[in-house]
Amino acid sequence: MQDKKITDLLESFQAIGRTKNQGYTRTVYDQAWCQAQKQCVNIIKELGLVPWVDEIGNLYATADLTWPKEPVILVGSHLDTVVDGGLYDGLYGALAAVLSVSQVAKSEQRLWQPLVAVIFSEEEVSRFDATFTGSQYLLERDLKGFDALADAQGQTFGQVRQAAVAALSPFVQTASCLKIAQYLELHIEQGPILENAGTDIGIVTTIVGQERFLIQLVGQANHAGTTPMDCRDDACQQAVSLLADLYRELAQIPDLCYTIGKVQLEPNVANVIPGLVTFSLDLRHQDQLVLSEAVGVVAKLVDQYRAKLERTTAVMPTQMNMGLQGEIAEACQSVGLTHQFLPSGAGHDAQVMGEQVPTAMIFVPSVGGVSHVPDEKTTPADLENGQRVLTAVLAKLVG
């Protein structure tokens, strides 16, 4: 059992939530999610650990439930996916957490601090209009609003949550909330930095802050043939000018990530002058001051064009714990792997945990830098490297 490999564990999920596009769809509390959580329960038991679940569906694993009420070292990730996502995002870190906890528990080492793996119920906002619900629950945030949220089929978060947790409960015990001393998360990078640099392990310095907007330009729809150019109020022409200004101005801000991912015209017909253009703008930076500067640039331009600006997301950057970053760097050296420090451009449960407890993240390279797609891949060697580093860090922390 000690010889179980992370690649074997991942392989046992290849049929759960598989889509016709050869991707994976496991949204929180759906059938594939339930099947995957049950599979995790089996793995936890096979590895000689004790599983339990909480009211929101977070699944935990530890060697011994009889420890005193002292703060635990928590390690984990999630197994819900985006629609048609890949095999590795979330699931890799969740399974590695369970495997590393079992390896540390089975070693000769005396554990001075309790060690718990967590598989968070939801991180991907794929089914309900709420994200990080698992980690927010664990931190006892106010979640009153979640239960009333409805999915696209009109089912509420509360209904499907209760059914899913009830379906899991025969296998597990319930437990009250944990006190958490530190949180660690292992994840695929989802970007090209480690692969391009040829580095084995990434140590996350910061999870970037994010500001997301919808920007709308209102013109007047009209006939493309009969409306002379000087009589037009063309929302597309205005939008192109604003977009070009945005791309140019935002490019001046070092290390800012800016993305216009969604553009919608009305009526969006070849021979009609567009009357309305709405587009999204996603801004990310690890420094809140720089992010705020970027928002200022956007607001000023949008104002010049008399466009409408609606903020849809605002998340502050989250600093990872310096001490834990050092522990990870030492662990990399101890197992003979190269490492580099880098920010995370994507959100993670570590972002929520990091606001309240010392938190760190370990990245492994993504082939081609792609993620959230069926093609998402990390090599077996890199998968094993990441899990070895995680075990080494946990062994050090509990020792």
Add this chain to the structure above:
Amino acid sequence: MQDKKITDLLESFQAIGRTKNQGYTRTVYDQAWCQAQKQCVNIIKELGLVPWVDEIGNLYATADLTWPKEPVILVGSHLDTVVDGGLYDGLYGALAAVLSVSQVAKSEQRLWQPLVAVIFSEEEVSRFDATFTGSQYLLERDLKGFDALADAQGQTFGQVRQAAVAALSPFVQTASCLKIAQYLELHIEQGPILENAGTDIGIVTTIVGQERFLIQLVGQANHAGTTPMDCRDDACQQAVSLLADLYRELAQIPDLCYTIGKVQLEPNVANVIPGLVTFSLDLRHQDQLVLSEAVGVVAKLVDQYRAKLERTTAVMPTQMNMGLQGEIAEACQSVGLTHQFLPSGAGHDAQVMGEQVPTAMIFVPSVGGVSHVPDEKTTPADLENGQRVLTAVLAKLVG
């Protein structure tokens, strides 16, 4: 019966094909179209004219079917609509044609040339992927391909055409193709030029030529947070740059109408870098040389961006007959109305007819310049003005 007004005739169509948006949908051979054509048959009979229909569903009206086989003066328009169009487009000119033919026929005047009104079966390309099918049939163009065309429900042009014509035939006689000496069409302007200038009547000089393209930029879809700016191949950023260049370069060409009406991104999600952008470009000008110059500018820019260019429409400009333009100007003076010459930015049946026979178009002002929408409107005074001018021109031509 002689006192029948064009406004009364239009009013009798207010319930036919009415939509929940207070617009009108009558696509060729559908139920509303059949009802409208039958209503026209009733009006033709009430006005003392003889109706007949041909194999494609064009409806004709004349005072006397016994004339010799000499070329006729034809006047008309269509009554099919775009989806959720207005009351006036096409229908106004069709009803005015019937009314004017009856007025000339009932006058004391001796008709030296036969006069025929036509209500073309289809002009708006709303149901099948073919346009001007009525006027093309009349000119004996090769229409073999039409019958096999399928609509969105899978019904073929041939099937629904035969059923619709059969449903009309109890009311009408069939007739072989006409020889046409001249063609006239009265239509709402669909633009703001006459209203802005305060002119009663517009005389069309040219129906503009049209070139329509789809332009596609291929990038690489990727995560908006984890893909550094210098590792991106962002199709939207490329498209904005190309669009800005197109707007700037095309603005240098005098009197060119250029419209980007449709833009589609893939996957079109706020936090994903777009991998593909496709947009339409509609170019119109009355001078084919200038239109060709514009196409050259587009091709050069598209090439610079390594984008894909697909031509979807290419229509040459159609000159209106100079002599007929003069007759219309004289008729305006004779009834005390102001006029101005202008090109038509929209396509019309006169575009097809004008390629083979001397053709002219009369425009009346559109309130606010809008058309192809439920709000489309022309004032009762302008509706009557246009019809009076048409009657005066016809009386002159047959005299």
